[in-house]
Ligand SMILES: Nc1ncnc2c1ncn2[C@@H]1O[C@H](COP(=O)(O)OP(=O)(O)O)[C@@H](O)[C@H]1O
């Protein structure tokens with residue numbers, strides 16, 4: 402399953418519960434239709450094509466990426482696995498998007514959550530499915546500052562400087578429509594950012610800390626400066642810092658209009674699997690009796 406199936410499981414419930422009612426590029430590849438509807442030139446940081454972001458226009462029909470993995474892999478997944486296509490899942494996602502789009506009426510979706518919660522991964526899939534444009538706010542800050550990585554911005558300037566630019570980027574995005582935005586994990590700590598993000602719909606990707614630390618340890622902490630300072634092996638230092646950050650930020654994430662809990666998704670999958678096994682067993686017993 403994975404990120405895409407998580408979406409297919411959750412899309413109905415999040416739209417029902419909403420109150421309104423690393424990345425190589427800051428942008429997902431877009432369909433021709435999406436491109437026509439996009440108005441990125443309004444942004445302060447200008448046209449992404451000029452600022453070096455890659456957008457490919459060659460595909461009229463978009464692929465929906467799915468990955469088939471055991472629920473246990475979800476929690477321990479490194480994310481380095483290939484995403485495979487699945488016709489069924491693509492169909493489910495397509496239907497869900499058709500259900501959801503009228504409720505969205507063009508409003509942007511902001512994904513919030515701790516580092517490694519999958520905001521970029523899920524955001525790209527969500528944007529594909531909804532035919533929205535995808536933006537990664539960290540990438541937009543890098544472009545605005547003219548520095549190639551967030552880690553470098555922290556080092557050359559400061560965290561406060563990064564946060565100011567992050568707020569500016571969110572402000573610019575807030576006047577746009579039909580975007581999925583993967584925010585930086587710390588965007589939730591400034592109340593002003595909520596004012597911008599609440600122009601759209603905010604979704605909190607809530608993932609257990611152990612899973613976050615495992616995912617981050619798998620790719621290393623170098624690109625995440627807040628985790629890189631601690632001593633120790635990547636998992637231990639990521640886990641220690643994520644625990645501290647999560648205690649500070651827990652309440653802030655809860656401001657989101659909806660929460661997608663990976664723990665709950667895994668439980669649902671386990672129940673579905675157990676029910677499937679039970680049905681198969683039941684059928685076998687019936688066959689033996691006759
Ligand atoms: N649902 C998932 N299951 C397993 N690994 C995931 C999942 N979502 C993301 N990942 C992996 O976790 C890492 C961090 O994901 P990313 O989308 O960059 O998180 P964020 O943008 O929230 O920091 C990446 O290596 C990614 O492939």
Ligand SMILES: O=C(O)C1=C[C@@H](OP(=O)(O)O)[C@@H](O)[C@H](O)C1
Nearest residue numbers: 515516517551585586587625626
């Ligand atoms: O949690 C945080 O404070 C941060 C998360 C990072 O983004 P991701 O959540 O995309 O890793 C990035 O904005 C910066 O390193 C600070």
